[in-house]
Amino acid sequence: MKKFLLYFPIAVWIVLFFIEIFSIFFLHPKPMYFRAWEYVLNEGKDSYYVPFKPNSTYRGKMTGDLLNTVNFQPKRKDIRYQDFIVDEYGFRNNPGTYAKKPETVIIGSSFVGGSVLTQEEIINEMLRNKYKYLSYNYATLPLQHFWEDKRFITHPPEYVFIIGNETEFLQNSWIINLQNTTIKHEVKKWTSLDDWEQHNNPTDLSYQGISKYVRRFSFVKYALHQGYLTIINALLPRSLLFNMSTRELGYKSESDMLFYDIYKFNPIITTTNKKSIIETIHTLTMTQKYLQMRNIKLVIAVVPSKASLYANEYMKIKDSKRLLYLLENEMKKNNIDYIPLLEDLRKISNDKLLYYNDDGHWNGEVNRVITDKFYNTYLKNKSIN
Amino acid sequence: MLFTEHFFLLYFFPLFLLFFLPFRNTLKLSHIIIIIFSLIFYISFGISNLIILLIPLLINYSLGILVFKVKKKRYKKAILFLGVFFDLLILLYYKYFNFAFDTLLPYIPLRFSDNIRALSTTIFPVGISFIVFQRISYLVDIYRKVTKPANNLLHYSNYATVFPHLISGPIVRFVDIKKELGKRKYKAIYLFDGFKFFIVGLALKVIIADGLFTVEEMLKNSIHVNNTYESMILISYFSLRLYLDFTGYSLIAMGLAKLIGFSFPYNFNSPYQATSFQDFWNRWNITLSKWLRDYLYIPLGGNRKGNLRTYMNLILTMLLGGLWHGASWNFVIWGGLHGIYLALERHFITNRISLKIPIFFKKILIFIVVSLTWLMFIFTKPQDAITVFMSLISLNFSPFQSSVSHAFLLSLPALITGLLWAFYFTEKDIEKISLNWKNSLLLVIAFFVLLEITFTKQAVPFIYFQF
Numbered sequence: 060m061k062k063f064l065l066y067f068p069i070a071v072w073i074v075l076f077f078i079e080i081f082s083i084f085f086l087h088p089k090p091m092y093f094r095a096w097e098y099v100l101n102e103g104k105d106s107y108y109v110p111f112k113p114n115s116t117y118r119g120k121m122t123g124d125l126l127n128t129v130n131f132q133p134k135r136k137d138i139r140y141q142d143f144i145v146d147e148y149g150f151r152n153n154p155g156t157y158a159k160k161p162e163t164v165i166i167g168s169s170f171v172g173g174s175v176l177t178q179e180e181i182i183n184e185m186l187r188n189k190y191k192y193l194s195y196n197y198a199t200l201p202l203q204h205f206w207e208d209k210r211f212i213t214h215p216p217e218y219v220f221i222i223g224n225e226t227e228f229l230q231n232s233w234i235i236n237l238q239n240t241t242i243k244h245e246v247k248k249w250t251s252l253d254d255w256e257q258h259n260n261p262t263d264l265s266y267q268g269i270s271k272y273v274r275r276f277s278f279v280k281y282a283l284h285q286g287y288l289t290i291i292n293a294l295l296p297r298s299l300l301f302n303m304s305t306r307e308l309g310y311k312s313e314s315d316m317l318f319y320d321i322y323k324f325n326p327i328i329t330t331t332n333k334k335s336i337i338e339t340i341h342t343l344t345m346t347q348k349y350l351q352m353r354n355i356k357l358v359i360a361v362v363p364s365k366a367s368l369y370a371n372e373y374m375k376i377k378d379s380k381r382l383l384y385l386l387e388n389e390m391k392k393n394n395i396d397y398i399p400l401l402e403d404l405r406k407i408s409n410d411k412l413l414y415y416n417d418d419g420h421w422n423g424e425v426n427r428v429i430t431d432k433f434y435n436t437y438l439k440n441k442s443i444n
Numbered sequence: 445m446l447f448t449e450h451f452f453l454l455y456f457f458p459l460f461l462l463f464f465l466p467f468r469n470t471l472k473l474s475h476i477i478i479i480i481f482s483l484i485f486y487i488s489f490g491i492s493n494l495i496i497l498l499i500p501l502l503i504n505y506s507l508g509i510l511v512f513k514v515k516k517k518r519y520k521k522a523i524l525f526l527g528v529f530f531d532l533l534i535l536l537y538y539k540y541f542n543f544a545f546d547t548l549l550p551y552i553p554l555r556f557s558d559n560i561r562a563l564s565t566t567i568f569p570v571g572i573s574f575i576v577f578q579r580i581s582y583l584v585d586i587y588r589k590v591t592k593p594a595n596n597l598l599h600y601s602n603y604a605t606v607f608p609h610l611i612s613g614p615i616v617r618f619v620d621i622k623k624e625l626g627k628r629k630y631k632a633i634y635l636f637d638g639f640k641f642f643i644v645g646l647a648l649k650v651i652i653a654d655g656l657f658t659v660e661e662m663l664k665n666s667i668h669v670n671n672t673y674e675s676m677i678l679i680s681y682f683s684l685r686l687y688l689d690f691t692g693y694s695l696i697a698m699g700l701a702k703l704i705g706f707s708f709p710y711n712f713n714s715p716y717q718a719t720s721f722q723d724f725w726n727r728w729n730i731t732l733s734k735w736l737r738d739y740l741y742i743p744l745g746g747n748r749k750g751n752l753r754t755y756m757n758l759i760l761t762m763l764l765g766g767l768w769h770g771a772s773w774n775f776v777i778w779g780g781l782h783g784i785y786l787a788l789e790r791h792f793i794t795n796r797i798s799l800k801i802p803i804f805f806k807k808i809l810i811f812i813v814v815s816l817t818w819l820m821f822i823f824t825k826p827q828d829a830i831t832v833f834m835s836l837i838s839l840n841f842s843p844f845q846s847s848v849s850h851a852f853l854l855s856l857p858a859l860i861t862g863l864l865w866a867f868y869f870t871e872k873d874i875e876k877i878s879l880n881w882k883n884s885l886l887l888v889i890a891f892f893v894l895l896e897i898t899f900t901k902q903a904v905p906f907i908y909f910q911f
Contacts, residue, residue, distance in 0.1 A: 280899040
């Protein structure tokens with residue numbers, strides 16, 4: 060017995076080693092992420108400035124981006140299924156979309172990229188499936204990239220459709236003032252994911268490369284974490300688990316909703332917010348002017364943030380006191396084409412969930428409203444391509 | 445490759461054990477396995493490090509034999525001098541060249557400065573400070589006839605490269621593990637003993653020390669707006685974290701060494717339970733303190749040449765001890781301050797001036813002074829240390845910053861456990877964990893918990909890793 064006790068801890072350690080070896084060499088595990096977003100991202104690079112890995116497809120389960128940051132174990136309703144398809148240039152379209160010369164390019168951040176949505180819930184797919192209209196999803200690159208993209212200089216689209224939530228528009232950081240330049244960038248078209256991997260992600264045989272790889276695919280790491288989540292979620296309520304996190308998020312236990320923007324952003328009209336609106340309107344006016352020089356029409360859609368729709372602090376505030384109300388009015392005054400969303404979304408937000416509980420991004424319901432309004436306002440009377 | 449990294453924990457070390465354990469009592473083969481794995485471990489920090497490790501290793505081994513074999517004392521001394529000079533030259537070049545160059549730049553004629561600058565290096569071999577001090581101790585001990593040289597190159601290479609102490613000590617002397625190098629009789633109890641030291645060390649590091657890190661980091665980034673409470677928390681958190689981080693590392697190293705069959709010396713013995721500065725240095729980074737005493741303070745004359753000279757020796761030893769930590773003035777000031785404390789204390793003892801303070805308050809006093817002196821360790825710029833000190837004495841008791849108070853509450857379990865460890869337990873208490881069912885099971889459960897924390901949390905590097 061004593062001999063067994065002496066060897067027991069080390070034996071456990073060695074068994075863990077064999078489990079690691081077995082899982083990495085024999086199970087060929089996929090990344091333990093539950094978001095296709097990370098799966099197809101160019102690792103180590105800022106997702107704002109690079110497209111996804113081209114020609115990649117992910118089909119599997121996923122949960123929201125805020126869930127894991129606060130150690131909540133997903134409930135059954137939190138687990139969704141996602142199809143995530145990327146074209147030959149690294150954008151979230153079906154391969155071959157650009158070759159058909161789409162007339163609208165949709166620009167935005169992860170909201171437009173659809174980090175939380177399956178392929179059929181993103182706007183370009185909705186336009187194609189419902190209205191047989193071809194558009195091009197350009198998320199997540201800023202507008203300047205579109206401006207310098209040789210593809211759209213040679214064949215400019217008719218519309219540039221910028222969609223974002225009010226936080227993004229007001230912070231004015233992601234839109235970036237469009238610089239008038241003649242620079243042209245050739246965006247490479249990849250024949251396959253392997254082709255791209257060989258050029259961009261060669262096998263790294265250094266210690267850093269190997270250790271990073273085995274850590275990423277570690278089954279022991281995954282199993283231990285799942286065990287930990289199961290135990291703490293069984294023992295503690297979510298409100299307590301949330302308070303144990305150091306992340307600056309918001310959580311409302313009554314609705315079981317996590318918020319990314321609840322304390323970082325105030326969706327009510329304030330002096331500071333008014334100043335931000337002036338800057339945003341200036342940016343949009345300049346953008347519109349430059350795009351017109353290439354005969355491209357600019358259309359904007361600003362979506363209310365999750366906090367402004369679902370956080371108690373802001374839910375009952377009159378629309379006229381909302382920042383988005385002022386922003387939409389200012390766009391109207393300055394002749395910037397926009398799709399008004401505030402009223403429509405506020406109306407349906409009680410009946411339909413517009414943001415998933417565990418994610419900071421809006422869901423397919425919002426995209427459905429945007430798609431319909433965009434089509435009915437700008438495309439309905441045009442010929443269908 | 446750090447001891448807390450996934451690769452080390454789930455690949456490198458278990459694989460090493462799989463190779464090593466079957467041959468643990470086969471002297472030659474076990475040496476070869478240890479050396480090969482140690483070199484792989486060192487290469488993980490960059491292959492260029494390997495040359496800096498291996499060439500001086502061969503030179504030191506040869507010089508050790510020469511020091512031992514040469515009969516005439518004059519020649520013996522000359523060879524020793526050559527060896528120590530060579531080792532120090534490596535340390536000076538890789539660690540202090542840029543610092544010396546920047547300090548002396550205003551006095552260097554312009555026509556020479558570019559040529560001198562060209563000699564500077566961007567390589568900083570990992571663990572160089574510990575490695576060099578270890579090599580020097582080997583040569584000096586042979587010269588002083590404390591030990592004979594290693595039986596063969598395999599023994600010496602094993603001593604000089606064995607991975608548990610390669611990066612951040614403890615500074616193991618050849619005499620400490622000579623027996624185990626020459627005659628190995630691996631006992632099965634080493635497996636349990638090594639594991640328990642490893643687990644306790646890992647727990648001190650990843651649960652307690654790292655648990656204090658977030659608050660400390662927040663307060664470190666807001667020194668200009670911190671109130672008195674926040675500055676007090678910053679200093680005491682750093683003080684506690686530095687100790688727990690380093691003792692955690694040392695216990696991990698001891699545990700791993702035990703699993704390989706080596707008994708490394710304790711590097712800490714509850715330093716914050718010290719009742720004097722001398723006592724503190726007998727308990728803090730013990731292997732370095734002993735090194736400084738035996739190879740610097742005593743050769744300088746120690747306390748044998750009168751009071752004034754003793755005080756000077758103490759200050760000089762501590763100044764150099766401070767400089768050993770890094771090429772920066774804040775470390776020199778830190779060392780100098782400790783030298784002054786030790787000299788003053790000795791002056792009081794010599795003149796039989798004693799303050800009748802209860803032991804408990806003595807411990808608190810030493811903790812406060814030592815913690816305030818760590819300010820020089822926290823910041824690279826002395827003016828930042830002064831800013832914190834000023835906010836401490838400003839007696840500004842305004843409310844906490846909200847983000848800090850939340851993080852502070854979350855860190856309370858780590859703080860309470862850390863305080864208990866620092867002021868109640870000692871490192872030697874680990875020996876009391878006896879072999880039985882309950883303890884074995886608890887250690888294995890702790891292992892799983894620690895792995896989960898290590899893999900999930902963002903890694904906080906060991907503080908002493910930079911030295």
